[in-house]
Amino acid sequence: MKLLLSLILVMTIALNCCKSFRLDSNKIDYSRYQNQEGQQQCFTSSGQLPTGYSSSYLLLSFNGNYPTASGIQQSSFLESGYIDIDFVNNGNTKTKGSFWGFGGNSTQYVSVELNGSEYCFQQPLTFSVPTLDGLKYATDFEIGTVQCDMFESKPSDIGNSSKAYLLVDKSKCSLISGSTENINNTPSGYTLTNYYYYTTSSNPSFFKLPNIFLENHPF
Numbered sequence: 001m002k003l004l005l006s007l008i009l010v011m012t013i014a015l016n017c018c019k020s021f022r023l024d025s026n027k028i029d030y031s032r033y034q035n036q037e038g039q040q041q042c043f044t045s046s047g048q049l050p051t052g053y054s055s056s057y058l059l060l061s062f063n064g065n066y067p068t069a070s071g072i073q074q075s076s077f078l079e080s081g082y083i084d085i086d087f088v089n090n091g092n093t094k095t096k097g098s099f100w101g102f103g104g105n106s107t108q109y110v111s112v113e114l115n116g117s118e119y120c121f122q123q124p125l126t127f128s129v130p131t132l133d134g135l136k137y138a139t140d141f142e143i144g145t146v147q148c149d150m151f152e153s154k155p156s157d158i159g160n161s162s163k164a165y166l167l168v169d170k171s172k173c174s175l176i177s178g179s180t181e182n183i184n185n186t187p188s189g190y191t192l193t194n195y196y197y198y199t200t201s202s203n204p205s206f207f208k209l210p211n212i213f214l215e216n217h218p219f
Helices: 001-015 028-036
Strands: 051-068 072-085 090-093 099-102 105-116 117-124 138-143 146-153 162-169 175-182 190-199
Touching: 051 175, 138 162
Parallel strands: none
Antiparallel strands: 051 072, 051 190, 072 090, 090 099, 099 105, 105 117, 138 146, 146 162, 162 175, 175 190
């Protein structure tokens, strides 16, 4: 019902604001993907890979596959935030203000504010840090008029339960969008992540733990 009402609203706005309107489906040329046409421009060698990156992101998950202690589970949610990844100096990923993960010592740190007090937790790192190594070029693709390389990846923490794709702007080799699709008899589900204000380096200041982690407080 919500989908029907949304479609009615979209069509009402379009018909009132334009002189002509057409809604159709199956207009994406999937044959280009199947035939693997195009020419890879980005990440053609290990020397072309960035040393890290930072970006704002928006993640939408509809029944997507995620690793848990009891195996692959599905989850639906909307998340936005900031991510900074350093492939060189063992500082791997951080959601600004609350979570830090370091591959060098396989440790994650969580900071939580509750009723005006700040609490910190130190735990073993519970997931693999995403990398750009091992990407497999699939084809050329377009978002609007932006020419992209499409890469296929296989995140180790979700195994063979999902297909994962990454779209990279050909002109600047910047991440634009990533998506996954559940496969191999897991329930249907998808995720979509868009990257904004992308830069091809990490910010070292974002990997400095707050003082509460450095003082003699019990974890």
